Amino acid sequence: xxxxxxxxxxxxxxxxxxxxxxxxxxxxxxxxxxxxxxxxxxxxxxxxxxxxxxxxxxxxxxxxxxxxxxxxxxxxxxxxxxxxxxxxxxxxxxxxxxxxxxxxxxxxxxxxxxxxxxxxxxxxxxxxxxxxxxxxxxxxxxxxxxxxxxxxxxxxxxxxxxxxxxxxxxxxxxxxxxxxxxxxxxxxxxxxxxxxxxxxxxxxxxxxxxxxxxxxxxxxxxxxxxxxxxxxxxxxxxxxxxxxxxxxxxxxxxxxxxxxxxxxxxxxxxxxxxxxxxxxxxxxxxxxxxxxxxxxxxxxxxxxxxxxxxxxxxxxxxxxxxxxxxxxxxxxxxxxxxxxxxxxxxxxxxxxxxxxxxxxxxxxxxxxxxxxxxxxxxxxxxxxxxxxxxxxxxxxxxxxxxxxxxxxxxxxxxxxxxxxxxxxxxxxxxxxxxxxxxxxxxxxxxxx
Amino acid sequence: xxxxxxxxxxxxxxxxxxxxxxxxxxxxxxxxxxxxxxxxxxxxxxxxxxxxxxxxxxxxxxxxxxxxxxxxxxxxxxxxxxxxxxxxxxxxxxxxxxxxxxxxxxxxxxxxxxxxxxxxxxxxxxxxxxxxxxxxxxxxxxxxxxxxxxxxxxxxxxxxxxxxxxxxxxxxxxxxxxxxxxxxxxxxxxxxxxxxxxxxxxxxxxxxxxxxxxxxxxxxxxxxxxxxxxxxxxxxxxxxxxxxxxxxxxxxxxxxxxxxxxxxxxxxxxxxxxxxxxxxxxxxxxxxxxxxxxxxxxxxxxxxxxxxxxxxxxxxxxxxxxxxxxxxxxxxxxxxxxxxxxxxxxxxxxxxxxxxxxxxxxxxxxxxxxxxxxxxxxxxxxxxxxxxxxxxxxxxxxxxxxxxxxxxxxxxxxxxxxxxxxxxxxxxxxxxxxxxxxxxxxxxxxxxxxxxxxxxxxxxxxxxxxxxxxxxxxxxxxxxxxxxxxxxxxxxxxxxxxxxxxxxxxxxxxxxxxxxxxxxxxxxxxxxxxxxxxxxxxxxxxxxxxxx
Numbered sequence: 001x002x003x004x005x006x007x008x009x010x011x012x013x014x015x016x017x018x019x020x021x022x023x024x025x026x027x028x029x030x031x032x033x034x035x036x037x038x039x040x041x042x043x044x045x046x047x048x049x050x051x052x053x054x055x056x057x058x059x060x061x062x063x064x065x066x067x068x069x070x071x072x073x074x075x076x077x078x079x080x081x082x083x084x085x086x087x088x089x090x091x092x093x094x095x096x097x098x099x100x101x102x103x104x105x106x107x108x109x110x111x112x113x114x115x116x117x118x119x120x121x122x123x124x125x126x127x128x129x130x131x132x133x134x135x136x137x138x139x140x141x142x143x144x145x146x147x148x149x150x151x152x153x154x155x156x157x158x159x160x161x162x163x164x165x166x167x168x169x170x171x172x173x174x175x176x177x178x179x180x181x182x183x184x185x186x187x188x189x190x191x192x193x194x195x196x197x198x199x200x201x202x203x204x205x206x207x208x209x210x211x212x213x214x215x216x217x218x219x220x221x222x223x224x225x226x227x228x229x230x231x232x233x234x235x236x237x238x239x240x241x242x243x244x245x246x247x248x249x250x251x252x253x254x255x256x257x258x259x260x261x262x263x264x265x266x267x268x269x270x271x272x273x274x275x276x277x278x279x280x281x282x283x284x285x286x287x288x289x290x291x292x293x294x295x296x297x298x299x300x301x302x303x304x305x306x307x308x309x310x311x312x313x314x315x316x317x318x319x320x321x322x323x324x325x326x327x328x329x330x331x332x333x334x335x336x337x338x339x340x341x342x343x344x345x346x347x348x349x350x351x352x353x354x355x356x357x358x359x360x361x362x363x364x365x366x367x368x369x370x371x372x373x374x375x376x377x378x379x380x381x382x383x384x385x386x387x388x389x390x391x392x393x394x395x396x397x398x399x400x401x402x403x404x405x406x407x408x409x410x411x412x413x414x415x416x417x418x419x420x421x422x423x424x425x426x427x428x429x430x431x432x433x434x435x436x437x438x439x440x441x442x443x444x445x446x447x448x
Numbered sequence: 449x450x451x452x453x454x455x456x457x458x459x460x461x462x463x464x465x466x467x468x469x470x471x472x473x474x475x476x477x478x479x480x481x482x483x484x485x486x487x488x489x490x491x492x493x494x495x496x497x498x499x500x501x502x503x504x505x506x507x508x509x510x511x512x513x514x515x516x517x518x519x520x521x522x523x524x525x526x527x528x529x530x531x532x533x534x535x536x537x538x539x540x541x542x543x544x545x546x547x548x549x550x551x552x553x554x555x556x557x558x559x560x561x562x563x564x565x566x567x568x569x570x571x572x573x574x575x576x577x578x579x580x581x582x583x584x585x586x587x588x589x590x591x592x593x594x595x596x597x598x599x600x601x602x603x604x605x606x607x608x609x610x611x612x613x614x615x616x617x618x619x620x621x622x623x624x625x626x627x628x629x630x631x632x633x634x635x636x637x638x639x640x641x642x643x644x645x646x647x648x649x650x651x652x653x654x655x656x657x658x659x660x661x662x663x664x665x666x667x668x669x670x671x672x673x674x675x676x677x678x679x680x681x682x683x684x685x686x687x688x689x690x691x692x693x694x695x696x697x698x699x700x701x702x703x704x705x706x707x708x709x710x711x712x713x714x715x716x717x718x719x720x721x722x723x724x725x726x727x728x729x730x731x732x733x734x735x736x737x738x739x740x741x742x743x744x745x746x747x748x749x750x751x752x753x754x755x756x757x758x759x760x761x762x763x764x765x766x767x768x769x770x771x772x773x774x775x776x777x778x779x780x781x782x783x784x785x786x787x788x789x790x791x792x793x794x795x796x797x798x799x800x801x802x803x804x805x806x807x808x809x810x811x812x813x814x815x816x817x818x819x820x821x822x823x824x825x826x827x828x829x830x831x832x833x834x835x836x837x838x839x840x841x842x843x844x845x846x847x848x849x850x851x852x853x854x855x856x857x858x859x860x861x862x863x864x865x866x867x868x869x870x871x872x873x874x875x876x877x878x879x880x881x882x883x884x885x886x887x888x889x890x891x892x893x894x895x896x897x898x899x900x901x902x903x904x905x906x907x908x909x910x911x912x913x914x915x916x917x918x919x920x921x922x923x924x925x926x927x928x929x930x931x932x933x934x935x936x937x938x939x940x941x942x943x944x945x946x947x948x949x950x951x952x953x954x955x956x957x958x959x960x961x962x963x964x965x966x967x968x969x970x971x972x973x974x975x976x977x978x979x980x981x982x983x984x985x986x987x988x989x990x991x992x993x994x995x996x
Contacts, residue, residue: 086538156490162462216497354510
C-alpha cells in the first residue's frame with residue numbers, strides 16, 4: 001500500500017513533524033532500509049549512540065520507533081512513509097529482519113485476541129452490573145431533567161425578550177448556562193448553548209438565521225427527550241447520545257445488539273476541529289459492498305492523546321466496524337481491522353444529482369431530525385466560482401455552496417484534477433455548507 | 449438555511465413586543481401550531497421555530513446555476529512530464545532552502561528543455577512549495593504549468609505567480625494601456641518588427657508626454673539597430689536641439705538620442721565625433737623587439753587638459769546632452785575626462801581598434817593604466833573609465849574585452865570585476881576563479897559569477913581543486929566555508945566528483961582536529977545536490993558538459 005504525500009501529511013501529529021519527516025525522507029540519510037508485503041523498516045542515525053529503528057505495519061497501520069519522541073507517528077516514521085511514497089525502490093523488497101517479523105506477528109496475534117469478544121459474564125455478575133448501571137442511570141436522569149427544565153426556561157426568556165440583544169450579552173450569559181448543563185450531566189446540551197455563544201455575530205443575517213435554527217432544533221430535542229419513553233429504543237439511544245450520555249466503547253462492543261458490519265471500507269476523508277481545549281478528529285468511511293456510511297471520531301487534548309491509530313484518507317481497509325446504537329447508526333469504531341486493502345472490490349453507488357441528495361437527506365431527517373455531518377456520494381458534479389463563493393454544481397446545474405472556510409489549496413487540487421469536467425465526489429453536508437472529501441477518478445479515489 | 453422573514457422579525461423583537469398571532473405562516477406550519485393546543489406563547493414560538501427549520505430543510509431545493517456552462521476539458525499543447533521525474537521533485541524537498549531553489553530551477557529547466565509540463569497531481573505541491581521562491585523560479589514555473597495550470601490560476605488569485613507581465617500584442621494595449629503597458633508593448637514590438645514599432649512611435653510621438661518619450665527612447669537605446677537612425681536623427685535635429693530654457697527631461701532625451709546615434713556608424717554624430725576624437729590621437733615610437741614586431745609607431749589617445757573647441761561645456765551639452773560640468777561625487781580628474789567617460793559606453797570597441805590601430809589587449813591596458821584616467825578616492829583607486837568600458841563590454845557581451853579588462857577592474861571595484869567574470873566562457877572563468885591556494889573562490893560573491901547553461905558543469909579538475917581547498921580551509925584554517933558558497937558549488941561541481949567527495953569526507957574525518965566540527969550538513973548538501981543533478985542529467989537534450 002503506497003500513500004500519497006498528502007495522505008502522509010494528514011497522518012502527521014503536527015506540521016513541524018511532517019516538515020522534519022520530509023527532511024529525513026532521503027535514502028542517503030538512512031543506514032538501512034527495507035520492505036516486505038506487510039511492513040516497512042529502516043535504521044537512521046539520531047542523536048544517540050545507536051541508530052533509531054523504525055518499523056511500520058502497512059497492512060494494519062501502526063508505527064514503532066526507538067526514538068524518544070512523544071509525537072506519534074514520529075518524524076522518522078513519517079520519513080519512512082514519505083520515502084516509500086516518493087520512490088518505492090529506495091526500500092528494497094527483503095526478508096523481514098527478525099525484530100520486524102516478531103513485532104508484526106505480535107500485532108497480528110493481538111488483533112485477533114481483541115477481536116474475540118470478551119468472555120461472557122456469569123448471570124450473577126450480569127445482574128449486579130445491571131443493577132449498578134440502572135441506579136447510576138436513574139440518578140443521572142434526575143439531574144438531566146432538572147437541567148432540561150432550566151434550559152427550557154432560559155430559551156423561553158430568550159424568545160420573550162427577543163434575540164436582538166444576543167450579540168451584546170456578556171459571555172457569562174452563555175457560559176453560566178453551559179456550566180449548568182455540565183453540572184446536570186448533560187454535556188451535549190452544553191455544546192448547543194456554546195454554539196449560541198459562538199455564532200458569527202459579525203454577519204447579521206447569518207447569526208440570526210443560525211440562532212433561529214439552533215433554537216428550533218434544540219427545543220424539539222428537549223421535548224423529544226422528555227417523552228423518550230414513548231420512542232423506540234433506537235430513538236432513545238439517539239436522544240441520549242445528543243444529550244450527552246456517552247457510551248463506553250468497551251460497553252457497546254460487548255453488547256450483542258451492536259450493529260457490526262464487515263466490509264472493504266474506503267476512507268473518504270477526514271477533518272479535525274478545535275473545540276475549546278479539545279481536538280476532534282472525524283473520518284468518514286464508505287463500505288463498498290454494504291454501501292453503508294460510517295463516521296469515526298477520536299479526541300485529543302492537552303492531557304490525552306488520540307486513542308485510535310489515524311486512518312489514511314483515500315485508503316481501503318478490510319475491517320469490521322461496530323456502530324454506536326441509534327435510529328440511523330452512523331458513528332462507529334473499528335472493531336477489527338484485518339489489513340489495508342489494495343483492490344477496490346465494488347464500485348460505489350452515487351446519488352445522481354443534488355435533487356437525489358436532497359431527497360435522501362430529507363428521508364434521513366424524517367427519521368433523525370438532528371442528523372449532521374452525513375457523507376454522500378454524488379455523481380457528476382463540477383466546481384464553479386459564483387461571486388466570492390465556490391459552488392458544487394450537478395449535471396442539471398443545481399448547486400450547493402462550499403463551506404466558506406474550505407481551503408484554497410484543496411480547491412486548486414479539485415480544479416487541477418477535475419480539468420473542467422464533471423466528477424463523481426464524496427461530500428459531507430454541514431450546517432454552513434458542503435465539505436468535499438474527495439474525487440473518484442476510476443480506478444483511483446483522490447482524497448482532498 | 450434561510451428563515452421565514454416574519455418569523456425571524458418576531459423572534460428578534462420578542463413576544464413581549466409582538467404576538468405570535470400577528471405572523472402569517474404558511475399553511476403547513478399553521479396546521480402544526482393548531483395541533484399544539486393551548487400552551488404558553490413562548491413554547492409555541494419555540495415549537496414553530498423547530499417546525500419551520502424542518503419545513504425549510506425539506507422544502508427548499510438547491511438553487512439553479514444560471515451562469516455559462518462548459519465542461520470541455522482544458523487541452524494541452526505539451527506532454528505531461530513522465531512519472532520518473534516526479535520522485536526527483538520529491539527528493540528536492542529535504543534540501544535547505546537555497547540548494548532546494550537551485551535544484552528546483554534545474555528540475556524546471558529539465559522540463560522546459562524537454563517541452564514537458566508538470567503533471568496535474570504535482571501542481572499543488574509545486575505551487576505550495578514555491579510560493580516563497582524567487583521571481584526567476586516563478587517565471588520558470590509559469591512555463592511548465594500548461595494551459596490547465598493557467599486556467600486554475602485565473603480562478604485562484606492567491607496562487608498566481610510573480611511572473612513578468614506578459615506582452616500584450618493587442619493594439620488596444622498601445623491605445624488604451626497605462627504607461628507601463630505601452631512600454632512593454634513597444635519593447636515587444638521593437639523585438640518583433642522594429643520598423644513597425646518605429647513608425648507607430650513616430651505617428652503618435654507628438655501626443656506623448658516628455659516622460660513617456662524618455663521611456664520609449666530608453667527602450668530603443670537599450671539595443672540600437674541601424675534602422676533606428678532616421679528616427680533618432682530627426683529627433684536630434686528637431687525636437688531635442690539645444691534650447692536655453694529646456695527642462696531636465698529634454699536634456700535627458702538628447703543624451704539618450706546622442707548615445708543611440710553614436711552607436712550607429714553611418715550617423716552624422718558618429719562620424720563627426722570620430723573625426724573629432726581622431727584629433728586627439730598621438731603617435732609615439734616603439735622601441736626594441738616590440739617595435740620590430742608590432743611596427744615602430746604606437747597610437748595613444750590623449751585628452752586636452754584645457755577646454756578647446758570640442759571638449760567644452762557648450763558642445764558637450766548642446767550636442768550630447770551631457771552635464772556642463774562634472775558632478776561633485778564623480779571621481780574624474782577633469783570635466784573633459786568626465787565627458788569622455790560619458791561617451792565611452794556608446795562607442796563600440798571596434799571603433800577604438802580602428803582609431804588606435806592596436807590590439808584589444810593593448811587598448812584595455814591603455815585605458816586601464818594611463819595616467820590621465822587615474823584617480824584616488826578614499827579607499828579606491830584606478831582608472832575612472834573602466835566602469836564605462838565594463839558597461840560597454842556587457843552591452844556587446846564581449847568575452848575578449850572581459851578577459852583583457854579583468855586586471856584593471858579588480859583594483860577599481862569588485863562589482864565591475866564580478867560583472868566581467870560573468871562574461872567569461874567556462875575555461876577562462878575556471879582558470880581565473882578556481883585556482884589552487886586561492887581562497888577567494890570559496891566566497892559566495894565570486895562563485896555566484898558562474899553562469900552556466902542548464903545541465904553544464906565545472907570540469908573535474910576545477911571540481912577537485914574546489915573540494916581540496918574546502919578541506920584545507922577546514923583543516924588548516926579551521927574555518928567553516930560559507931553555506932552560500934557550497935550551495936553555489938553544489939550547482940556546478942562535476943557530477944562525477946561524487947566519489948572524490950567521499951574521499952574528501954574520509955580525509956576530513958581522519959585529519960579534522962578534535963576541536964573542529966565535522967561539516968556534515970554542508971557535505972550532505974553538496975552530496976544530495978550532486979545526486980539530484982546526476983538524476984536530472986539525462987533529461988537535458990543538449991547536455992553541455994564542459995571540456996577538460
